[in-house]
Amino acid sequence: MSVRVGVVVFPGSNCDADTAWALARAGAEPVELWHEHADLAGVAAVVLPGGFAYGDYLRAGVIARFSPVMRAVAGYAAAGGLVLGICNGFQVLAEAGLLPGALLRNRSLRFVCRDVTIRAERVDTFFTYRVPAGRVLRMPVAHGEGCYYADEATLDELERDGGVLFRYADDEGNPAGVEGRDNPNGSLRAIAGVINAAGNVAGLMPHPERAADILLGSDDGMLVLRSLVESAAARAQDGPAIGEGGAARFTPRAAGMGR
Amino acid sequence: MNAEIVATRFRFAVNVLPKDGILDPQGRAVEQSLPHLGIAGIGHVRVGRRVELAVDAPDAAAARGLVDELARELLCNPMIEQYAIEVLGAISAARGEAGG
Numbered sequence: 167m168s169v170r171v172g173v174v175v176f177p178g179s180n181c182d183a184d185t186a187w188a189l190a191r192a193g194a195e196p197v198e199l200w201h202e203h204a205d206l207a208g209v210a211a212v213v214l215p216g217g218f219a220y221g222d223y224l225r226a227g228v229i230a231r232f233s234p235v236m237r238a239v240a241g242y243a244a245a246g247g248l249v250l251g252i253c254n255g256f257q258v259l260a261e262a263g264l265l266p267g268a269l270l271r272n273r274s275l276r277f278v279c280r281d282v283t284i285r286a287e288r289v290d291t292f293f294t295y296r297v298p299a300g301r302v303l304r305m306p307v308a309h310g311e312g313c314y315y316a317d318e319a320t321l322d323e324l325e326r327d328g329g330v331l332f333r334y335a336d337d338e339g340n341p342a343g344v345e346g347r348d349n350p351n352g353s354l355r356a357i358a359g360v361i362n363a364a365g366n367v368a369g370l371m372p373h374p375e376r377a378a379d380i381l382l383g384s385d386d387g388m389l390v391l392r393s394l395v396e397s398a399a400a401r402a403q404d405g406p407a408i409g410e411g412g413a414a415r416f417t418p419r420a421a422g423m424g425r
Numbered sequence: 426m427n428a429e430i431v432a433t434r435f436r437f438a439v440n441v442l443p444k445d446g447i448l449d450p451q452g453r454a455v456e457q458s459l460p461h462l463g464i465a466g467i468g469h470v471r472v473g474r475r476v477e478l479a480v481d482a483p484d485a486a487a488a489r490g491l492v493d494e495l496a497r498e499l500l501c502n503p504m505i506e507q508y509a510i511e512v513l514g515a516i517s518a519a520r521g522e523a524g525g
Contacts, residue, residue: 225502261502268505275450315447317507
């Protein structure tokens with residue numbers, strides 16, 4: 167029986183179908199979660215897909231934050247549930263305060279839509295344990311507001327505590343500078359994705375679901391999605407359902423999955 | 426004509442700007458266009474957002490309190506932006522009178 171993974175659908179989401187397809191490919195049974203319902207239908211993980219939730223009005227992600235489904239997602243995350251935000255989904259998680267930092271307008275002021283190279287800064291998380299250490303990942307970005315920002319103290323704290331999950335890099339895996347082609351949006355410290363201190367909520371600007379088959383130019387995104395789906399499956403088997411008597415006990419490290 | 430005033434409509438503007446020191450690519454783009462326009466002597470351009478709204482409340486302090494809450498919770502992301510509230514005016518609404 168495959169594990170059920172929720173894909174939130176906001177008005178303006180446009181990567182939900184691709185994300186569901188890629189999750190199914192990673193072994194999950196995708197479940198659409200409509201933004202007006204505060205019910206997560208008992209899923210074992212939640213993905214917030216890319217798009218332009220609520221038209222990106224005011225600031226990308228901010229209006230989605232007040233939707234019924236996000237109240238449920240916030241409670242789910244607080245109880246230890248696995249949540250992954252991709253692109254606009256990352257912006258929603260940042261605006262909701264579930265992840266640190268903010269996504270500003272790209273330094274170039276241009277919408278950037280092309281393949282980038284990122285490296286996983288941690289391969290011991292629910293979202294990355296399938297990524298071979300030292301391997302760079304190729305996947306597309308497509309956003310106008312992806313410039314990761316946090317104040318210096320927060321950035322230092324993230325670096326120290328393992329909060330940086332992905333960084334833009336060159337093909338050899340050397341981290342990108344703030345300027346230059348390897349950093350598509352001018353993100354500080356070339357941060358492409360972050361993970362919360364508890365390790366159960368993560369977000370990234372690149373699109374793993376658009377790198378889900380070699381026919382699409384890369385299937386590196388499957389390393390991320392498989393990590394998530396397998397973590398969700400292991401946790402669902404291992405412990406009580408999230409929000410029904412405590413967080414599940416499964417961790418990639420305990421299961422010998424990390425390196 | 427001594428109708429009871431039940432609520433007053435207060436009009437505000439909330440001006441949201443990037444915080445000092447935060448990268449403002451829009452402001453920079455405007456600034457970089459100035460030489461092409463032949464305009465000199467202008468700098469420190471920052472581009473923000475202005476939101477105008479009306480609040481029905483018993484008094485000005487209550488109205489301003491609501492606007493402040495809205496600004497903090499929604500209109501402004503305090504991590505990257507700052508805001509200032511501007512009072513635009515007030516219209517009293519009277520019960521039982523034409524147009525009240």
